[in-house]
Amino acid sequence: MSFPRIAILVLSSICLSIASQAVGESDIEKYIDILDHHDPQVRMTAAQELRTHLGSETEQEIIRAINGGDLTLDQSSTLRSILYQRFVSVPRGAIGINMKLDALGIIIDYTHPGFPVHDEGLIQKGDEIIAINSVRIASSANNNDEDDEDLVQGSFRTASDQLRTIIFSYLPGDSVDLKILRKEQDERGVWRETAIVIPVTLG
Numbered sequence: 001m002s003f004p005r006i007a008i009l010v011l012s013s014i015c016l017s018i019a020s021q022a023v024g025e026s027d028i029e030k031y032i033d034i035l036d037h038h039d040p041q042v043r044m045t046a047a048q049e050l051r052t053h054l055g056s057e058t059e060q061e062i063i064r065a066i067n068g069g070d071l072t073l074d075q076s077s078t079l080r081s082i083l084y085q086r087f088v089s090v091p092r093g094a095i096g097i098n099m100k101l102d103a104l105g106i107i108i109d110y111t112h113p114g115f116p117v118h119d120e121g122l123i124q125k126g127d128e129i130i131a132i133n134s135v136r137i138a139s140s141a142n143n144n145d146e147d148d149e150d151l152v153q154g155s156f157r158t159a160s161d162q163l164r165t166i167i168f169s170y171l172p173g174d175s176v177d178l179k180i181l182r183k184e185q186d187e188r189g190v191w192r193e194t195a196i197v198i199p200v201t202l203g
Contacts, residue, residue: 028058029065031050032065032071032079034046035074035075035078035079043074043078047078047081047082050082051082051085059083060169062079062082063083065079066079066080087168091171091172093168093170093171093172093173093176094115095117095178095200096112096115096117096203097109097111097115098110099163105129105130106128106137106160108125108127108128108129110125111123114203115203117200122198123178123180123200127180127181127182129163129179130180130181131178131179132163132166132178132179135166137159137162137163167202172202172203173201173202174201175199175200175201176199176200177199177200178200179195179196179197179198181193
């Protein structure tokens with residue numbers, strides 16, 4: 001038996017061994033390495049096992065690997081294809097909010113009944129979303145010229161797209177930590193801002 005044939009059998013068995021368990025972060029690097037193997041069949045086996053056992057946590061790890069930029073063209077294109085197929089075939093998470101344009105960034109304008117943020121009163125109109133799972137959301141307040149409508153609109157689109165991209169990477173029922181900035185009046189009528197981290201279950 002030639003060496004390449006032995007390598008194929010060994011690497012295929014690794015794929016199957018990994019797939020027999022829940023795929024975790026420590027397994028992703030093994031899959032990624034196999035996706036760069038010279039034999040197409042081995043790469044196909046690894047890709048199929050990833051598709052079969054891909055979960056929301058694994059999805060996040062793949063996104064981090066792609067953003068890391070240390071992948072070959074084969075690895076990157078395969079992982080992107082896997083993520084795209086999952087995106088179009090799996091329901092996406094949603095917070096259940098409407099956002100409005102504001103020079104500060106993502107401001108809550110409305111919460112939808114049927115979502116935990118509304119039914120449990122977790123978020124209020126006027127709250128500003130500043131981070132999700134410790135990832136800071138871009139804010140148009142960083143612009144030097146907040147009176148420039150094009151800059152404000154462009155920054156809002158960037159911030160809202162960033163928020164949607166993060167939320168869409170989770171499934172309904174997943175929980176995320178939403179950091180908001182809330183303005184409230186104290187007993188003397190002075191408006192104060194308070195940063196609050198709220199665990200939110202996605203709908």
